[in-house]
Amino acid sequence: MLVDISHERQQQLLRQRNLFAMTSAGLGIALIIATSLAVTREREIVLLPTIPRQLTVSSAGVEADYLELVTRDAALVLLNRSPEGLDYWMAEILKLADPASYGRLKADLVAIVDEQRGSDVTQAFVIRSMTVDPKALTSDVTGTLKTFVGAQVIASDERRFRFRWTYRGLRLALAGFSQLPTQDSSKEAR
Structure with a gap:
């Protein structure tokens, strides 16, 4: 009687071992196939003609180079405007907007x-310098803001903006964005 129970228990353990071995072999084959697909898969790189180097985007945070390039493009769109392209201007800026700040940004832009x-009145901005802080997610852009009425320059001022x-x-x-006092005017104020 004990021999029959022992034999049946051994057969059950043998079936479990064989099932485990087949499952392990199947998972091993799946791993080999997945690895070979990953190795042979083509890489895709997005090439933009305005970016002089390859950039990567990571969920760990923003690279300083990426923040600088995005700030440059945003500053040029935001600070160069004419009455003929105001609707396009506002739509392009709102595409960059954070959903939590969208309403406030849109209200500011609608006022402008x-x-x-x-x-x-047309406005043109020439960037002179830029500093970025990827940890604080801010960037400061300094440059010359020229204001035209028709073809006549009516103002040309040094300005500093924070994004x-x-x-x-x-x-x-x-x-968000705001105008900061320029370093020249803060020296004069002392």
């Missing part, structure tokens, strides 16, 4: 559009 629509960003997942988004 309402003020400038129907006028002959605030958010980074969620893999998306860098504009949270």
